[in-house]
Amino acid sequence: MPLGRAVCLTLTAAERHRLKKMAYGHKTEHRARQRAIVVLLAARGRGNARIAAETRLHVDTVCTWRGRFTDGGLPALADRKRSGRPARFTPVQVAEAKALACQLPAETGIPLSRWSCPELAAELNARGITDSISASTVRRWLREDALKPWQYRSWIFIRDPDFRAKAARVMDLYARTWQGKPLDDDEYVISADEKTSIQARCRCRCRCRCHPTLAPGQARAARVNHEYKRGGALAYLAAYDVHQARVLGRCEPTTGIVPFMNLVTEVMKQEPYATARRVFWIVDNGPPIEGSRPSTA
The missing domain is CATH 3.30.420 (Nucleotidyltransferase; domain 5)
Structure with a gap:
């Protein structure tokens, strides 16, 4: 919550070192860099209004991160957990979709040789398991358990008695x-x-092609014509x-x-x-x- 007045901060050597890495690191997220700069400026005794002017942030934002660091230290600078959007599908629906993907289409009466994500989504809607579901959602569910029903591996039964x-x-x-x-x-x-x-x-690649090969140039790969003379x-x-x-x-x-x-x-x-x-x-x-x-x- 934003505070009514600025809170004095005192940093330890470890906290100051960590905040400087966050503030000046090349791989630090922009939001994490801003929060670290706010805390470092506050530790120098600067007021919220001055920090807001230097960082081009709203004064309420400065008060918020200053207060959170005072209450919780470095871990408080991270985003809080959010509940997010409520789940649209139940775990039972997800399990039924995966179980259907593990069945052969012929066993369910579907005239297909193997499942695809669009076909699975259409079958889930047709059976009433889901009201409306997209193929990308089905693909995400299957990816969780590394299920790929559209792939197969063939083998041959040995019939020779000898x-x-x-x-x-x-x-x-x-x-x-x-x-x-x-x-x-x-x-x-x-x-x-x-x-x-x-x-x-023919043996020579240049003569085999119907058009000559173009040499590579700046920011351009070599170009080879796809038409060739067949022998x-x-x-x-x-x-x-x-x-x-x-x-x-x-x-x-x-x-x-x-x-x-x-x-x-x-x-x-x-x-x-x-x-x-x-x-x-x-x-x-x-x-x-x-x-x-x-x-x-």
């Missing part, structure tokens, strides 16, 4: 073991896979030497047994695989390879 035996052979090869015996130095393990639908472009889609077949961390690859117009055998032939012509005693090839769902040179797992 998966354990097949996986054991592959894991043994990765650990340089075959049929319970360690691999020799002249035995190698190669894992092969393919990447399809790769957009082919068709190619497939990249790669063979990875598991234990030597070496990648050998080639591009093909398409995938299949013939492009894969081209990769095998190219790899097996190179050293050290050409003179190796055994080379194990690990492929996914690949057909058996005829011939005695490459061994498959």
Whole structure:
């Protein structure tokens, strides 16, 4: 409450040091800086009217913070707790909204694959859980418990009855073991896979684009035209030497047994695989390879 007359203040060394940091700190809030300056000027014996004139504050404001510091010290310079606006939604409504977000839409009869905040808000209003609620309010509720029903992670159930035996052979090869015996130095393990639908472009980036790239300037990033000349889609077949961390690859117009055998032939012509005693090839769902040179797992 504003006081009728100025109150004399006496500061301790710690209080004076703290108030000076608040008054002259670069990261101090403006309101906290003003309150600290009022207290420091009052501690120098200046009157409320003079402090108001120097700080360009109302005299009642000066009296208020001067009186609060006299009664409560430094903690009294902080804002008092306010009740704020009454809560519009009850905790039960918030819990029901989160419970609905944790259910699959198909279980509730909604023709959706997954929830979104606007859809959740519309469903809460349709069920009568809330009279009117916005999507931003629902998003804020879900953020409290890190709920993101619009995201999902897919997985595949293993249906192969021989998966354990097949996986054991592959894991043994990765650990340089075959049929319970360690691999020799002249035995190698190669894992092969393919990447399809790769957009082919010319080697030079400037020539590939339909318009030349603009160099960066002052306060401006480099500009690259989004249109480029397409060279068709190619497939990249790669063979990875598991234990030597070496990648050998080639591009093909398409995938299949013939492009894969081209990769095998190219790899097996190179050293050290050409003179190796055994080379194990690990492929996914690949057909058996005829011939005695490459061994498959």
